[in-house]
Amino acid sequence: DVKVTQSSRYLVKRTGEKVFLECVQDMDHEKMFWYRQDPGLGLRLIYFSYDVKMKEKGDIPEGYSVSREKKERFSLILESASTNQTSMYLCASSFISPQGGGYEQYFGPGTRLTVT
Amino acid sequence: AQSVTQLDSHVSVSEGTPVLLRCNYSSSYSPSLFWYVQHPNKGLQLLLKYTSAATLVKGINGFEAEFKKSETSFHLTKPSAHMSDAAEYFCVVSVATNAGKSTFGDGTTLTVKP
Numbered sequence: 001d002v003k004v005t006q007s008s009r010y011l012v013k014r015t016g017e018k019v020f021l022e023c024v025q026d027m028d029h030e031k032m033f034w035y036r037q038d039p040g041l042g043l044r045l046i047y048f049s050y051d052v053k054m055k056e057k058g059d060i061p062e063g064y065s066v067s068r069e070k071k072e073r074f075s076l077i078l079e080s081a082s083t084n085q086t087s088m089y090l091c092a093s094s095f096i097s098p099q100g101g102g103y104e105q106y107f108g109p110g111t112r113l114t115v116t
Numbered sequence: 117a118q119s120v121t122q123l124d125s126h127v128s129v130s131e132g133t134p135v136l137l138r139c140n141y142s143s144s145y146s147p148s149l150f151w152y153v154q155h156p157n158k159g160l161q162l163l164l165k166y167t168s169a170a171t172l173v174k175g176i177n178g179f180e181a182e183f184k185k186s187e188t189s190f191h192l193t194k195p196s197a198h199m200s201d202a203a204e205y206f207c208v209v210s211v212a213t214n215a216g217k218s219t220f221g222d223g224t225t226l227t228v229k230p
Contacts, residue, residue, distance in 0.1 A: 004159075033217075042222045043206070058217075090159055103210050104150065105218060107159035 003027075004108040006091055012114045019078040021111050023091030030095065031103065032074035034058075034066065037088040037110075049074055081115045088112050118143040118209050122221035130229045135179075135194040137224045139207035142188060149190040150208040150218075151181055160206060166190060177201070202228045 007022035023032065033048040035058075045058030047066040055066050063085060067075040074093075078085055089111045094103040123138040141147060148167045152160040164175025171183040177200075181192045190207060204225050210218040 043220045045217065048217065092160075103148070103218060104162065104165055105160075105208075107152075107161070109159045110157070112157070 004091060004093055004106050006089075006108040006111050008111050009109060010112050010114075012116065013078075013081050014116055015082060017078075017081050017115075019081045019113065019115075021076040021078075021089055021091075021113070023074045023076070023093075023108055024072050025074075025093035025106070026072065027093065027095070027106070028071065029093035029106075030071075031093060032068065033092040033094070033105065034064075034074065034076045035090045035092065036060070037090055043090065046076065081113075083115050086113060086115045118147065118211060118219045120207050120209050120219050120221040122205075122207050122224050124224050125222065126225045126227065128227040128229060129197045131199055132196050135192070135197045135201065135226065137192040137205050137207075137226065139190045139192065139221060140188055141190060141207070141209045143209055143211055145211045147209045147211050149181075149183060150210070151175065151179070151190075151192050152206045152208060154204045154206065154223075156203075163192070163205075197226075197228045199228050199230065202226055 004025045013019050031050050034046040035043045037043050044060050049055045049068040065077045091108040092105040094105040119142045121140045150165045151163040153163050154160045164173045166173050166183045174180045179194050204223045206223050207221040208218045
C-alpha cells in the first residue's frame with residue numbers, strides 16, 4: 001500500500017515563526033502536492049512538484065515556499081506564519097493511472113496548524 | 117480547462133436507505149474521475165476511480181459510480197447507507213495534459229441518521 005506521512009498531526013505556532021511541514025511518500029511517485037483545506041473553501045492547491053528540485057505554483061502560493069531535495073520528500077515552508085494561515089494542510093503524491101488518463105492522488109493524514 | 121460541480125453541499129439519509137451524491141464535470145479532454153472520502157480530521161481516501169475503462173465503477177465499502185459522458189456526470193451511489201458512511205465526499209477530475217493537477221469539487225457532507 002502507498003503510504004504518505006506528514007510530520008505532525010497538530011501544530012501550534014506563533015505569528016512570525018518560520019514553520020516547516022514535512023511530507024514523505026514511499027512509492028517513488030514523481031508528483032507531490034500541498035493543499036490547504038478550509039471550511040467552505042474546499043481544497044486549494046498551494047504548490048506542487050513534478051520532480052526533484054522542480055516546483056510549480058498552485059492557486060494560492062503567497063506566503064508559502066516549498067522544497068524537494070529528494071524524490072520521496074516534499075516540504076512546505078511558511079516563512080513568517082500569520083493567523084490567516086491557520087488551516088488543515090494536506091500533502092498528496094501521485095502517478096499516472098496505468099490505464100492512462102489523469103492522476104490518482106494519495107493523501108497523507110493532514111496537519112492541523114494553528115497560528116496564534 | 118476542467119471543472120467539477122458537486123450539486124449538493126449536504127445530503128442526509130437514514131441508515132439502510134440509498135445514497136446518491138451528484139457530480140457534474142466539464143473537461144476539454146478525456147477525463148479521469150475520482151471520488152474521495154474524508155472522515156473528520158483525517159486525510160482523503162480514494163473510494164473509486166474512472167479511467168476510460170468500464171463506465172460503471174465499483175469502489176470500496178459498497179460504493180459505485182457511473183460515468184455518463186452524454187450527461188457529463190459521475191454520480192456516487194450506495195444501495196444501503198451505514199452510520200460509518202457519514203463523512204465528506206469529494207468528486208475530482210484530472211487530465212493527463214494538465215501537468216498532473218486535479219480539480220476538486222467543493223465537497224458533499226453526508227449525514228446518516230439512525
